[in-house]
Amino acid sequence: MNFVIAIVLFLVLNPVSALSDPVGQPASSFSLKDLSGRTVTLADFRGKVVFLDFWAAWCRSCREELVDLDRLYAHYGDQGFIVIGISVEDSPARVAAFLRKTPVAFPMLLDGNGVVADAYRFSGLPSGFLIDRNGDIRGRFRGIAGNALPQCEKEIAELLKQ
Numbered sequence: 001m002n003f004v005i006a007i008v009l010f011l012v013l014n015p016v017s018a019l020s021d022p023v024g025q026p027a028s029s030f031s032l033k034d035l036s037g038r039t040v041t042l043a044d045f046r047g048k049v050v051f052l053d054f055w056a057a058w059c060r061s062c063r064e065e066l067v068d069l070d071r072l073y074a075h076y077g078d079q080g081f082i083v084i085g086i087s088v089e090d091s092p093a094r095v096a097a098f099l100r101k102t103p104v105a106f107p108m109l110l111d112g113n114g115v116v117a118d119a120y121r122f123s124g125l126p127s128g129f130l131i132d133r134n135g136d137i138r139g140r141f142r143g144i145a146g147n148a149l150p151q152c153e154k155e156i157a158e159l160l161k162q
Contacts (some may be wrong), residue, residue: 023140027052027131028119032086032109035096040109042084042135049076049159050131051083051152054117057098058089061143062126068149069128070104072156077105079160080133086111088125128152132159 027050031041042050053069055062066085073083083106087095090112099108111117120129122140130139130152138159144152 021140022121022129022137025137027129027135027137028116030116030119032111032116034107034109035092035099040084040107042131045082045084046135047080047133049081049133049156051081051156052120052129052131053083053085054088054111054120054122054125054127055085056087056089056125057094059125061145063098063102065126065128065144066102066104068144070106072153073104073106076156076160081156081160082106084109086116088112088114088117130155130159133162 027042029042031039034040042052051069051072053065055066057063069083069085073081083104085104085106085108087108088111089095092110092112095108095110120127122142124142126143128139128141128144129137130141132138139152139155141148141152
């Protein structure tokens with residue numbers, strides 16, 4: 001009986017993420033601003049393999065993941081790979097201060113109101129989505145630290161060959 005109650009509570013508290021898997025679906029389009037105020041859209045990167053990384057400066061795992069993602073971007077960027085960081089932090093000043101201490105070479109966008117995060121239906125940070133050159137979600141990652149990093153890199157390399 002406790003198991004049934006736990007499942008019901010999970011579905012009530014996480015209805016969308018529990019019932020739908022975005023892998024194989026078209027990535028939700030978005031338009032967000034970067035730290036300089038420039039508007040960036042997902043469509044700007046059509047034809048590239050994209051890793052969307054949802055993160056926050058207060059999340060220790062997120063901060064560690066940004067370093068790994070920056071390495072992947074440096075290694076595969078000239079092959080058509082791009083990382084797009086999407087901060088769910090509500091303070092652009094906090095994001096900017098963090099990035100001064102831990103700079104990354106890939107674009108960093110601001111989703112302080114959570115509209116894009118809601119469209120991608122995830123629970124927990126960091127969360128990432130691997131999108132192919134056609135704009136379809138090909139992978140979903142709840143953090144890429146540890147054993148998930150080699151799998152993520154393998155999937156990136158495979159998508160870049162297509």
